[in-house]
Amino acid sequence: MPPTGQMRAKATKLSSIHDAVKLGVVEEVEYMVKEGASVNEVDKTKDRFTPLHWACEKGALEVLHWLLWHGADMTVQTPKGWTPSHIAAIRGQDACMQALANNGANLNAKDARDATPAHLAAVHGNSFTLHTILRAGVDVTATDKMGWTPVHCSSFHGRLGCLQLSIRWGGNIEEADNSGNTPAHLAAMEGHLHCLKYLVSEGMTASHVLGARNDNGETPKMLAQQFYKENIIEYISAIEWERDHPEEAENLTFPAHVSAYTGDLDHLRMLIDNGIVNINERDDKGATPAHKAAGQGHVEILQWLIEMGANVKITNQAGETPLDIARRFAQLAAVKILMQYTNELDEEDEDNSDGRMQERILQKERRREKERRREEREQRREERRREKYEAYRERKRGRRSKIKELRKDLDELEENEDADELEREELVQHIKELEEEQENDGVDEDDEEDEEDEESAAEEEFISPPPAGNTEGTNMEFTAKQRREARGRAKKKCDELERLLLIAKKNYTQLGGQLPEERERLKLDRDSKR
Template sequence: MADAKDVKNVFLTATEHGDAEKVRKLLAEHSIEPDLTATREGIGRSVLSVAATYGQTAVISELLKGGANPELKSTSQRIALHEACIGGHLESVRLLLDATSNIDVGDINGQTAAHLAAFNGETKVLKLLLDKGASMTARDIKGRQPAHLAAIRNHVPILQLLFKSAIDLDCPCTAGKTPLHYSAQHGSFEALVYLLGRNCDLTIQDKNLNLPLHHAARHDNLRCVQFLIRHGASLNATQGEGRTSSHIAALYGGVNVLHWLLETNVDVSLVDNHGNTSLHNAAEGGKAECFNCCLQHDASLSVANIKGDTPLDTAKKYGHFLLMEKALRNEVVCPHCLKKCEKLEYDRTHAPALVERSITSVGTTAYTSPLPPFQHTPTQHQQNLLRAEIKRKMRNQKLMDRNMVAKYL
């Protein structure tokens, strides 16, 4: 038994390393089963699948000649063709396509060879699959087509190939999400730009009535949010619960998106179907930086939702009161608001004196120096003093009434 085990290990090693000659000899001289399962790696793949994983085309050829079954599945229900597509091994894929009867068979997630090639950005492999008649509209267990997976991974060449093949890029999955939703959700900016350039519909809602903009806001993908808005997405568009992108960003901690939206003059007092403002949402989600950002943009602590809860009531209900109190006292701050305050303070302290402004306003070159202007950069000590002063001033802003503190403590 030990000898047989040693022979099998040698066989598996030869398969992985692409030693086709040794594989041929072992098959002939030791009567090794060509469908041997490589149990040592823990995922139950056949030796043919192992060879496909490493792109060992010559070994694949020897195994197929020896009677290996190309449609034997691993514990993840993948066949050798799947493994070759994942690795982008074009010649191995070509060989296995000729040996496989059903090239659209799915794995444990319902994903076909086309799905796996699209997800891994293997454009040449996907083109070969397309030429061999593989379905580009097959759906996995979540109803996603290869286009959805390409959008998730930001593979623009895959999307280009699918578009040229007349595949509908507005196709919804089971959850109602199109490739545009997925690109916004995963921050796949180049894919999002391409899809919008192909007139994909940014007004399609998923099953929860979320737009691509809402998914981008939830995952704090600022560039995607900005691009969607520049191309017509509404700042105040709502989803199923009446939440706008600012509500969603506050709830899930998208401080980059939230700050940008509030700076774009989105109304911080807008309420969702439950009467919650963005401040309520930040309190519910325990997102202190977002809570502070809303306060710095004049959000009200006294607005009550339909249950009669103020933002601090909401924070207490969800176990986030102490954290929100820190944000209220500017012990936790929105980094963008702090940066803005620092810049404003710097501009104020370095503003030109009255006489300098007067000289600048006079239409003459009498006081113009031929030398470039000297840039007054504060020293590190001055910067430290500035930060301390700003934090002191911020702590004195938007503090709750003493009685209010007592009420919630």
């Protein structure tokens, strides 16, 4: 049946299915497909986009789902080799990317430069979209024509979030591109200090990461000097100074360890009491101040550390506790103090072992119950979303049918010369209201989110650990005071909602809308005039 009214007006404005997709109007897309348009039609611009490309470009998720349900091809490539998943990666449309992945899109597809969607998401810093791609199981080590992986792309463009994601999901920070540049080279030449620091922290050693050379024999520092990246030069120079002056560097890096080693209790007390260092801080070999004091036999420092709550069971990289260090260096007084304190700790551990075991079992059960309830909550949420969407579609269809009937009645009135003008105005007003409702209607997920928050809070309270002590016979019902306070909060919330409702009504009327009570008043006035 040919379009009428508002649909006919829209059809004159939208010259192709691509224009309808850009607007995100499912009904218009559906109408144009019925009129003969193809869901895989390529537009005439230089980009050569299909409707699916445009849906990913604009983030039109509802249109995207409709196109996928009606057989849109997810493998069509533009002249640059971009599939719809490439476009979603560039624009950071993670919801569209998830929909494509759920419908079997190839997220390892390569464009004309052999870049995958993961490469493009990393280039543009779209970490949420990159996370969606990585969760779909793509190859994070895939390279483009320059030999770059997503790790290289993130480093070159300074995208720290994407860099962390790529490495966490298996990216190699030492892999060299076609020119021999590692990610550290690329971060250094572009001056991205935050990315370079992260690469150094994730590497074997700072010297290993910063000492790598590309095919031209250049290190990251050389590239930073070549491109005048002063922040990178200062950072690497400081690391090199620490490497060349280890004793001075240790004094600066671990002052508490130096104080414990030299027996300077006053300085050590000042550092720990003022919160400058942690009492159990480890140096680059895993040793704590207690290890240093035990090795030198500084009994007074050991006693003070124990009184302040130092953990003397911590082991260094060699697996030695402070007691082991004291034995190795024959510091008998330190051995005696540490053995006495260690025996006391062992007795306490033995007394508390049963209680800790029971607590661990309870925690495990609570975690398991929490996970089960979370899965049930997700399932209910999906069911509610599906029901709301079906109700939304039904409302749309019902209003379209009603508008069609009213327009038919209006056409009959216009053909009848003796028709009542007031009745015609009522029909026009009713049609206008239905069209406004049709345009403003949507799938409202606010209530669903509120329900989810309430369910989650209730379940958290249900599975939260019981209070300490014996709770047998405790009255868990609300007291009168608690009920009064709850009523007060509810009344305050009601007043706030009423105020917001008045503001919303005022805005609605200022924009030309008619409230139900206003329409009722006009109808009563017309009836009285008759």
